[in-house]
Amino acid sequence: MATKGKPPKPEELSKISYTPPQRNWMDIPVEFKPGMYCHATRPKYLEAVGMPFPRDWSPADADWKLPDNWKEIILQGIKERLMKYRTFHVFMDICVRCGACADKCHFFLGGGDPKNMPVLRAELLRSVYRKYFTTSGKIFGKAAGARELTEDVLKEIWYYYFQCTECRRCSLFCPYGIDQAEITIIGRELLNLLGLNLDWIMGPVANSYRTGNHLGLEPHTIKANIDFMLDDIETITGIRVETTFNRKGAEILFIGPSGDLFGVPGNYVTMGELMLFHEIGLDYTWSTMACEGGNFGFFTSMEVAKKLYYKIYSEAKRLGVKWILGGECGHQWRLMNQYADTWWGPPDFLEEPVSPITGTKFENAKGSKIVHITEFTADLIKHGKLKLDKSRNDHLKVTFHDSCNTSRAMGIFEEPRYIIKNVCNHFYEMPESTIREKTFCCGSGSGLNAGENIELRMRGGFPRANAVKYVREKFGVNMLANICAIDRAALPTLMDYWNPGVDVCGVHELLGNALVMTGEIERTLDLRGEPLPGKGGAE
């Protein structure tokens, strides 16, 4: 849409009509706008996991260096998935184009590109489905909403399927339950048949496959990082917390998102968890081989996702633990709840998780054998097992962002709120239409939290930021809590753009602040090492 040629005079500017002529969406060719898409994956990452067609290419290039038979590959891919996934087949057929989903996507709401309406996003692929897999489409073509699969169409699907965070918000409003996230997942699988993934996704995939974490860190680096946190905990509490790595025979294997080991503010979450485990005397261990709850394979294909999570279970088997405790991660929970059981069935070498402290059976985790840490901690609090000093968080006015994956995919609504209310005196909800199952995505999920697509992320995150702005203005909220590592990576940037002054934290950071530990010194610092107001620190 950029104005070409001689720049208009200011007075003339308002006279220019920026309204694009009303045309059928099929006739509007895709335009790759900088800031809206990510870099193509480097070939070495595809090679690392044996994925097809590794090559150097760039989305902005006219020539994507597709294999000669690319079209057959995609059509065959669609055919196989129509047979394999009943949902996909149904979603391709039943949309009545009622438009109920149209204004529910954060990318459409924040950016205004009509092809980000979920109904149109689906049509991009559905039109191809009609052309090759339905009689009406074969006969009536465009009149029946069908179109040829051309390179331009393929590029359009790529452009818009990597502008969907697979958040499922739209599906909540569809009377037929059509889930665009599932369609996007399959669309991306198809694109991966041609090696068309993002660098930001394939890098973590390749690293996780090799080392068990996104950054590709070796065991000694992981250990050194955790030791570093133990030093900080000692400074703050006066207590030397111990932890173990790769310890066979531990009762529980703990696996959080690796972002919480190396990034801020995620590392404060890990510190809170380390303190908690110490205080309750939990028999647990870390694994330096499987220390990644995140799984960017999920944004690639089901096969790759499965490949990466295999590591978690084989490590649990090798160490002989009874069950797995997972950290504050978002999509880890969607995968474990919605897919793991179908992939493998319940692992028979693990036991149904039972809290060793309260005796609570986590029946919901009977299949996957993995408990989310907010379930675990909320249960501890409920049974009065923790001594908490809420006032240590009195300088914070907290609101809670429901991550798409833990809320819409898993129904974790109350546990984090319960913890927050027990460790903070000031908690304020955002408006009802923007939380719980209706939560707005951070705008950076499903592997889209890269740097080169920052405009996309900022516009996609605007509906969320707008609700935060409301509670900031109304209640003075200055802390946005969440239970997802991608949130902790993406929301600080989002807040910095839309609501400077609002900080971001994980729930276990707040817990770590409030947790009264046996034998601790008087706390004057919070987990960030900053003076606690009114606690002998700064006022």
Add this chain to the structure above:
Amino acid sequence: MNLRNFLTEKKTLILSKWFNLILDTYPPETAKFFRNQDDPFRNPVGSTIFVGIEKIFDEIIKEKTDVAKLSIFLEEIIKIRAVQDFSASQAIAFIFSFKDILKDEINQADLLQKPATKEFLMDLHDFQSKIDLAALISFDIYMKCREKLYELKANEAKKMTYRLLQQAKLIVESPERDIN
């Protein structure tokens, strides 16, 4: 006729015309949704623009316009347009549509034909300069937003691996809450 009174009387009409002109910069399907004002959380862009232009209008017609406030109101809208599909000029052109609407309204009411008083002409000149000022401020705000985006990109990469950089002694300062 006092220009300020005239504009105050016409405020609703002017704002609705202005809002529509801004919405016209979006594709028609989008404009349809952005127009709906029922719920600011269901339609954050439309409602931010709708509320924002009223604040800008009120500030500009004040005898003593507070430039700091005016900047804040402009920023709320420009921040949005700076990450949408607009070039710099397109992002801030909405200020000039306000000027056009003013001109049209004055013409329609024949205010310049009915021998305009010196006071009226001075006021008119004053308003136009304020709108020009708003346009200049808008351009600065737009540039600030774009610079902010670059800065955010750089900081984010640092934050994601903060601990590693710290270990490698590439960062020596304490882990401040604000490491921007």
